[in-house]
Amino acid sequence: MSETKVVDARNTFCPGPLMELISFMKRADVGDQMELLSTDDGSANDVPQWIAKVGHELVSNEKIDDVWHIVVKKVK
Amino acid sequence: MKILFVGGGMGGTIVANNVARRLAREVREGKVQITMLSATDQHWYQPGLLYVAFGKMGMNDIVREQTSLLEPGIQFFVDPVEEFELAQNKVRTKGGVVHDYDMLVIATGCEAVYDEVPGLAETSETPYTREGAVRMFKRLRDFEGGKVAVVVGVPHKCPIAPIEITFMLHEFFEKRGIRDKVELKYTYPIARIHNIENIATWAVPEFERMEVDYETFFNMKEVDVENKIVHSEEGTEKEFDLLVTVPPHRGMKVIEENNLGEGGWIPTDRYSLQMEGHENVYVLGDTSNLPISKTGSTAHFQSEVIGENIASIFRTGSATREYDGKVYCFIEADQDRATNACFNYIDPPEIKAPTKSMHMLKMSYNQWYWSSARGLL
Numbered sequence: 001m002s003e004t005k006v007v008d009a010r011n012t013f014c015p016g017p018l019m020e021l022i023s024f025m026k027r028a029d030v031g032d033q034m035e036l037l038s039t040d041d042g043s044a045n046d047v048p049q050w051i052a053k054v055g056h057e058l059v060s061n062e063k064i065d066d067v068w069h070i071v072v073k074k075v076k
Numbered sequence: 077m078k079i080l081f082v083g084g085g086m087g088g089t090i091v092a093n094n095v096a097r098r099l100a101r102e103v104r105e106g107k108v109q110i111t112m113l114s115a116t117d118q119h120w121y122q123p124g125l126l127y128v129a130f131g132k133m134g135m136n137d138i139v140r141e142q143t144s145l146l147e148p149g150i151q152f153f154v155d156p157v158e159e160f161e162l163a164q165n166k167v168r169t170k171g172g173v174v175h176d177y178d179m180l181v182i183a184t185g186c187e188a189v190y191d192e193v194p195g196l197a198e199t200s201e202t203p204y205t206r207e208g209a210v211r212m213f214k215r216l217r218d219f220e221g222g223k224v225a226v227v228v229g230v231p232h233k234c235p236i237a238p239i240e241i242t243f244m245l246h247e248f249f250e251k252r253g254i255r256d257k258v259e260l261k262y263t264y265p266i267a268r269i270h271n272i273e274n275i276a277t278w279a280v281p282e283f284e285r286m287e288v289d290y291e292t293f294f295n296m297k298e299v300d301v302e303n304k305i306v307h308s309e310e311g312t313e314k315e316f317d318l319l320v321t322v323p324p325h326r327g328m329k330v331i332e333e334n335n336l337g338e339g340g341w342i343p344t345d346r347y348s349l350q351m352e353g354h355e356n357v358y359v360l361g362d363t364s365n366l367p368i369s370k371t372g373s374t375a376h377f378q379s380e381v382i383g384e385n386i387a388s389i390f391r392t393g394s395a396t397r398e399y400d401g402k403v404y405c406f407i408e409a410d411q412d413r414a415t416n417a418c419f420n421y422i423d424p425p426e427i428k429a430p431t432k433s434m435h436m437l438k439m440s441y442n443q444w445y446w447s448s449a450r451g452l453l
Contacts, residue, residue, distance in 0.1 A: 007367075008367070009367045011401075011421045011422065012367045012368055012401070012421065013271075013272050013419050013424050013425065014235050014271055014272050014368065014369045014403065014419070015230075015231060015235050015271050015367070015368075015369065015370075016266070016271035016272070016367075017367075018265075018266045018267070018271075019230055019231065019265065019266055019271050020231075020367045022230045022265055022266075022295060023230050023231045023339075026192065026230070026324075027338060027339050042267075042273070045267075046266060046267035049267060049293070050266065050267070050293060050310075053293055053309075053310040053311070054295070054309045054310055
């Protein structure tokens with residue numbers, strides 16, 4: 001049974017949301033979903049870009065009350 | 077009250093000294109007992125390894141006896157913890173000794189790991205370990221030219237180091253008179269050349285001035301040892317004659333083995349710095365799972381908060397301060413100039429033009445560090 005983990009990278013500049021997500025993805029199992037919370041508008045673009053480059057799956061990407069909620073799935 | 081510190085690195089040492097000073101009278105009167113458990117009797121100034129790797133400091137410049145840095149009231153034992161029994165407020169050491177506590181501070185740090193990237197250990201040079209820094213200097217000193225690739229693992233301590241290393245490589249080869257024989261290539265895991273946007277914006281023209289080639293979205297996958305090629309998760313590759321790495325890091329095994337945190341990172345409240353679910357356990361520095369810089373300065377600023385709160389809890393029963401996410405980093409721009417970055421959870425860093433005076437301040441701090449570790453700065 002895969003699980004969804006929340007990666008809370010709100011209000012941080014270093015190492016930043018995508019770097020946090022990469023760290024979590026390395027430790028995750030195939031099939032795991034992660035929800036990245038980010039207040040950095042850049043995340044809405046660079047996270048999907050990276051996910052596409054490495055071949056994982058972007059499940060959803062939406063801004064709710066100034067926080068980006070980006071859900072990704074590790075597929076390999 | 078028994079206050080137990082697990083870990084004698086930068087974070088553990090600063091906060092233990094901080095608490096010992098604040099509660100000096102209570103320690104003398106026997107009302108407070110402060111104990112530190114560490115894996116070693118030596119204290120290394122880890123940022124100094126970068127200077128060792130470039131021949132600017134010697135190993136003897138960056139090490140002290142741990143006991144020489146501790147306040148007299150701190151009982152110090154070289155006997156690392158193997159088992160945490162948080163529900164019973166106890167730890168058990170490698171030597172079989174059980175220590176109970178009322179307040180626990182965990183500052184075990186993190187370490188470089190190479191097994192995540194096949195081939196990396198055999199091929200790369202790094203300033204992140206003691207052996208690596210010495211070996212890297214010898215390689216740089218003897219290097220005659222070719223392709224130099226800088227590759228960065230995730231997560232890693234000292235987030236500014238990838239750029240600093242690249243600047244210093246440029247300067248080092250220039251001073252040796254072989255810069256025109258070196259193709260310097262920088263890679264970085266995300267969409268820009270540094271995770272902090274202001275630093276990336278500042279560093280791009282610096283790289284262009286230094287003729288440093290750079291590639292973003294490059295996460296190491298494996299190194300082809302025979303053909304000297306590093307492959308990325310993104311499907312690209314870099315050839316090299318000299319591979320310099322900022323290795324990936326993990327929290328210490330003892331943390332994961334005791335189920336205190338996945339990956340060795342302990343879930344920590346970003347403001348109180350208490351371990352989630354454990355009010356009498358504080359976590360600082362590289363040991364926490366907080367999404368902030370893994371640097372000595374983070375541990376330093378956190379130690380002030382934890383020190384004040386432990387003393388306040390002893391005296392009044394409640395904590396008084398919250399950590400605001402403050403981090404301060406020197407940034408070496410080359411061998412003679414530096415700038416700095418200061419930020420917190422709210423305010424991003426503003427980067428100013430590098431100056432010689434800031435470099436001298438950094439070089440001075442390399443000596444002042446020992447006062448900082450003692451809790452005096």
